[in-house]
Amino acid sequence: MSTPAPTPESFLTEAMRQQAIGLESEPATMEVEKGAILRFAEAIGDPNPQWNDEAAARKTRHGGIIAPPTFLRSMRGVSVQLPFDLSFSRRLDGGSDWEYFQPVRPGDRITAVARIADLSERSGRLGLMVFMITVTTYRNQFDEVVATQTNTLIAY
8 A cells, every 4th residue: 555645734835825816717608598597497406486487487576587596506617727736636625605696587698707815725634735715706798796606625
């Protein structure tokens, strides 16, 4: 049985942090289709009529079908590239916090941009861990913020 390589006591320098914090991803845009909302609601098993029943949804304060809040998770291609190699072999999703401001409707064009908000490190029982906090802002075609997602990535 091979012994894993020793973990360094420190990886990040202040210069690396300064290079990374504030970096943004390329914008990723998605056209929201009614069928995609219906399929997403079905896939997550959410029978709320706001997501899948036009007649019932028209009677709500939103006046029609809207996407479930978690629908924005289906957007792909939103990630920030670090200006250096994060040379850790394992990655862990440390969770997300979401804030919602506007409903997402069929026909909306949602553009997402992720920004590195923080980069830090600490030692754990598995060795050195690097924590990258990103904030993704989702805007509609009217430049209104519909939601923000704060995500923690752990590399170790």
